[in-house]
Amino acid sequence: MTPFKDYRPSGVIPATLAAFNDDMSLNEPATRSHLSQVAAVEGISSITVNGHASEVHACSFEEQQRILAFSLDEIGNRVPLVNGIYADGSLEAARLARMAESEGAAALLVFPPGSMSMGGQLRPEMALRHYEIIAEATNLPLILFQYPQASGLGYPIKTLLKLIETIPSIRAIKDWCNDPMLHERQIRTLQGLSRPVTVLTTHSGWLMASLTMGAGGLLSGAGSVVADLQVDLFRAVGEGDLKRAQAINGRMVPLVQAFYAPPFLDMHNRMKECLVLLGRLDKAVVRPPLMKLSKAEISGLRRALVAAGLLPEALAAAQ
Numbered sequence: 001m002t003p004f005k006d007y008r009p010s011g012v013i014p015a016t017l018a019a020f021n022d023d024m025s026l027n028e029p030a031t032r033s034h035l036s037q038v039a040a041v042e043g044i045s046s047i048t049v050n051g052h053a054s055e056v057h058a059c060s061f062e063e064q065q066r067i068l069a070f071s072l073d074e075i076g077n078r079v080p081l082v083n084g085i086y087a088d089g090s091l092e093a094a095r096l097a098r099m100a101e102s103e104g105a106a107a108l109l110v111f112p113p114g115s116m117s118m119g120g121q122l123r124p125e126m127a128l129r130h131y132e133i134i135a136e137a138t139n140l141p142l143i144l145f146q147y148p149q150a151s152g153l154g155y156p157i158k159t160l161l162k163l164i165e166t167i168p169s170i171r172a173i174k175d176w177c178n179d180p181m182l183h184e185r186q187i188r189t190l191q192g193l194s195r196p197v198t199v200l201t202t203h204s205g206w207l208m209a210s211l212t213m214g215a216g217g218l219l220s221g222a223g224s225v226v227a228d229l230q231v232d233l234f235r236a237v238g239e240g241d242l243k244r245a246q247a248i249n250g251r252m253v254p255l256v257q258a259f260y261a262p263p264f265l266d267m268h269n270r271m272k273e274c275l276v277l278l279g280r281l282d283k284a285v286v287r288p289p290l291m292k293l294s295k296a297e298i299s300g301l302r303r304a305l306v307a308a309g310l311l312p313e314a315l316a317a318a319q
Helices: 028-039 061-075 090-103 124-137 159-164 182-190 204-212 223-238 244-260 262-275 295-307 313-318
Strands: 011-015 047-048 081-084 108-109 142-146 170-175 196-200 217-220
Touching: 011 047, 011 223, 028 047, 028 061, 028 159, 028 223, 047 061, 061 081, 061 090, 081 090, 090 108, 090 124, 108 124, 108 295, 124 142, 124 159, 142 159, 159 182, 170 182, 182 196, 182 204, 196 204, 204 223, 204 244, 217 223, 217 244, 223 244, 244 262, 244 295, 262 295, 295 313
Parallel strands: 011 217, 047 081, 081 108, 108 142, 142 170, 170 196, 196 217
Antiparallel strands: none
């Protein structure tokens, strides 16, 4: 059982990466080391595993269970762990939810089913039943992952409010609507409910702007590399210290612009390469269909790390 009963998602929540061996098998020692490094950052509120950042799309049920189990063993007594629920079918999502609660997760991050991308927004009862099935399977708090509306997987705000009204265990959303006007509306609406629902931004490419709108936290794969800067920025914005926030944001800009450049799907691939450049991982292995980055792109990441003040120029030149 989790030592973090009644955990409420808020604050800075890094989503960690999964390390792999050259044969594509899970590299448990390297992943444990990465988890421990991120968990040591003062000021984070929890850590997410089995999310986009850990290539959950390419991991089997058994591998996801193993990742959660050894993550809990490594850092579960230090910070709450949020476990991703990534499944196209509601029954499989419920099976993952039961597993995560049994292992000791503190909360669940529920991805929208990819099977709903072809018009699911027109059938709000589908989203409602999906969450009902998950909520029936677990007592853990749920974080709803809000995708961009253009993806076909984003929940219209009317549907979002119905989900929150019907499923009391939805305690937060991870907001990736990618629409500043809608993002601010969701922050004001959801956090202003009689039963407030925290908006965790994942708009890492414009994080400072998002936080100044009043988001109650952030959940981002970029935290696998810059959790300390995310904590500093979150605090500076919360304290109303604009100059400090701008200075911290200025350090982050070169990196996030490199992370989230086209093609967007390489964002976590790039984060792995940065951890190698920083000496925090030995190698950056990704599972297909993701592929190794080019030497030219890795050089660009090296320059971004130098610009962010994370990698001394002398060390960068020696690599």
